[in-house]
Amino acid sequence: MSFQTFDAPAGGGDHAARLAQLRARLAADGLDAFIIPRADAHQGEYVADADARLAWLTGFTGSAGFAVVTPDRAGVFIDGRYRVQVKAQLDLDHFTPVPWPETKPSDWLREALPAGGRLGFDPWLHTRQEIETLDKALADSGIGLIAVDRNPLDAIWTDRPAPPVGRARAHDDALAGETSAQKRARLAAQLRDEGQAAALLTLPDSISWLLNIRGSDVPKNPIVQSFAVLSDDGHVALFADPAKFDDALRAHLGNQVAILHPEGLPAALLDLEGPVRLDPASAPEAAFRLLDSANTRIAPATDPAILPKARKNAAELEGMRAAHLRDGVAMTRLLAWLDAQDPADLTEIDVVEKLEALRREAGITDISFDTICGAGPNGAIVHYRVTRATNRRLAAGEVLLIDSGGQYPDGTTDITRTVALGSPLRDAVAPYTAVLRGMIAISRARFPKGVAGAHLDALARQYLWSQGLDYDHGTGHGVGAALCVHEGPARISRASTLPLEAGMILSNEPGYYREGAFGIRIENLIAITEAESEPGRAMLGFQTLTLCPIDRRLIDIAALSRDEIDWLDAYHLRVRDGLSPHLNDETRRWLEKATLPLETSSL
Template sequence: MFQSFDSHSNPTQHVPRLVALRAELAKRELDGFIVPRADAHQSEYVAAHDARLAWLTGFSGSAGFAVVTPDRAGVFIDGRYRVQVKSEIDLGHFTPVHWPEIKTAAWLREALPEGGRIGYDPWLHTRREINEIERGLLGSEIGLVPVETNPVDAIWKDQPAPPVGQVRLWPDALAGESAADKRARIAALLNRSEAQAAVLTLPDSISWLLNIRGADVPKNPVMLSFAIIEDDGRVAVFTDPAKLGPEIRAALGNQVTVLPPDALIPALTNLSGPVIVDPATAPDQVFRLIESMDTPIREAADPVIMPKATKNSAEIAGMRAAHLRDGAAVADLLCWLEARAPSLADDPLTEIDVCRKLEELRLARGIIDISFDTILGSGPNGAITHYHVSEASDRRILPGDIVLIDSGGQYPDGTTDITRTLPMGNFDPAVRRPYTRVLQGMIAISRARFPRGVAGGHLDALARAPLWAEGMDYDHGTGHGVGAGLSVHEGPVRISRVSDIPLQPGMILSNEPGYYREGEYGIRIENLIVVEPAESPDGRDMLGFETLTWCPIDRRLIDPALMSPAEMDWLDAYHARVLAEIGPLVAETTRPWLDAATRPLARG
């Protein structure tokens, strides 16, 4: 129902599309063009209308961009996608570029002649992105040129229409605060900042602020829209009015005005300042329009981001409830898989089969949608960090395979994200060592206690230290923020080397160290955790984590000899809690398996 197994487009079409784009750029007297994997809201999941990068190149990852010149077409990808990209693009015409190690400006300096003109769509790039590229081009004669119309759209003859998903209300009981109170809270922030208004460009910020949920993009229940909130709490929302029925309009009240998208430009050019605009998330074009009227701009973070990231007790309660049902669904799947393992040679099972089974189990527990494309990689596919199975890549699961399952759901009361790694029958015992090191890193984050003011960047090394001791590492962050019934990947909080945002009670994050051996297998173990106050014997203001995810962690892959008594105590206590929490919720046939899967580790 929810999982898409088809590639984004016909692979044979990408080279003709590249040729057509180059012809269009020549007509416009441009020497190149940047094609981001982005919409005007910097969404992780883009509507079919905005899937320009996938349409042009075939690359389907959730982050990246291409730069096309007359003789080069670089596809810029980070460490998560360096294996995946090679299987999706035509390597005879598109070249993978390791980003951010290779900066866009440095690549352009080498690829373009002096005086080169590189086009970009100012609706699809943030002001911060454009400023960074321009700084890198200083001293060259290469110039960035904003285009009025996107040249990819000009050659995409059957481009899908923008989405018109229907909006639903998010109950105040789950939000823990009315939309009117939220608007008043943000208005108070504007007044303290002496700002007249703020431009909101992130759909999850707008959905959170108004206590609504949308259906414009897959997996993330948001309404694609822009909004302007003024210092008196009034809000103008710019989206297709057909998305909001009479019940929604009545609930929003007369302080919220819904206007069509074409009303945004006049609104931006008629603001009185100062106006808060976030350079990290707002399109460059928003800045350009406001600046065209000499209206004062105050560059600052979206004022909704931190209130949204810091969940209240009602939001956390909804997340706890969703995770219990989800943990039971995943436990049912793990039981089913273990039962299937002995018969794999005679009774074939593929990655898509497992995806469909998991969705069936979640549907039975009230899922609205999956929260992201399920990452289900067996054997070598597990080593592709963000692998997304398609009909073309679907692999038969073989005896002895290591299977990585990273998945989540959007429930009526919360959002989940969980990863488990398991063997299909007998396996190479050499896997136990990296698996145990990954588990130790996950436990280290789970047990962490730290003073207020510590950021995710400070904690990231705790998860990596056991792997570093073995000369291993992983090329992704240790954790990302998670929305409450919103985007499963939510900024700005992270557990990552680059994160300097102090953690605060109520922030929900993933905890997911991993290890990947290209061509063989992948390992990742993930729970969601929420920041909470922690006791301190000397009265310090300390924080720690409450675990939200309850589902067995495979014990067969653990080497207990590598673990400390404290680590084994944590795992045994976790499994005892798993049994107590989801034992009453799993299928009757799963209960004996769950009893065995949560037994204490053998110690000797």
């Protein structure tokens, strides 16, 4: 198990000295600039220590972003989630935060590099889509994109950790709802139908889903770091360290899955007969170049596992519901305990440790991400992670934001609750109510098949917009079933054009963040379901999976409509009925009070 620690995030050290070393290496390699992404070769949001290049160089530990280093500039490109965090983590004398995507990398590079400049990149760390987009944007600049054979940052990272060799395990077929052989046969039939001889899978969660395996290579994400080649006959060549697999797991995989060392992947790609399916949005540029060098025909198409994985079957949905029931018990016990304490006696770490202990009692195998527990101004840091250095004591009259989740054998959870510590903070009431109304609007939405997340995103923001407010993150991300808490491709965001489908599970988490004061976010997980519809017009809706009371002390009831009050009362009734049988008398009494109908309760 890899539960939360409270040391400073990885990436500590003399970043100015590392930057100087990298610049010297670039000069020796004949490069004028180099891109350092957050991602690893699998395009993972969460990376192993061996792949934390961006953090090692710059000190920035957010889960998205990249840096570009030139002889006299070092820009760290970050989106709105990290505007506060990045200023606290960078040595601003040597690294400059760059707001992205407002500032396009191509525009920044045109200013930073002369015509004829050589911009290096590691082709294993960037997708073809990324490189093609950047190349097109730089087309008339005279700046050349240079794929390096060896990453210059790796050359100077002399104490780089070894790649992870976490133990892999079988994922029960009953929880998966389908055997690996059935999944492989289904995807192989798709390859044959589309005239493809094989597909290269590069996303570890796709591979873990396909083979009904789970792993421990990356903290909080039960994936096996690997590549895989799926052939049109259902056989799989799995490129992963053989030390991860014991005899029982090899038997589970069967003789149609060959386990090969990762170093053999390039040679295997050169030997493939085409057409080979590759996803330009997730497969590394290096894979395309290897196949091109062998004159192997490439079939650009989405990862064949990504949509089947996102559409949860009945067994996966049942497992998620069961996991959310147990998780709701843990969260409710935490909130009841918190209400019984004097805030001044607690710190953020105390709350995190208490919640983790309660989740252990509920049966987690791990937490699903480092708990975000931000008191007062720390809550305004969207992806805040408490350390011993930042640990803040709670105080009456503040707002506390707790965003957390658990990995259970049968499901993955992700929940955020924002609570008042003592008397409600007056300034937080209006934005809290607007956030709540947006969350309810998504929860109640019905929409025709074919609608994408971008079409729904404004529903969550409308009440904030009416107050001149907004938030700089998506409204919802996909969630795996006993897999990664952030799962593509489905999202609720302005940028998501993928049609939503029944079985997909999303987060529903509008928020508001006032720098230096407080943060607000309310998050439930929701499953897309078939909805009642008129003949000829198929409709979808959402079923809420999360079971946990929502703090009513920050609600302006007068701002809610009758339908919104009814929704919240019905949700709280469902929470109370579902959780009460699993609570002791003291917590049950707290829950009964916390879930009273709005207009009959004393707020």
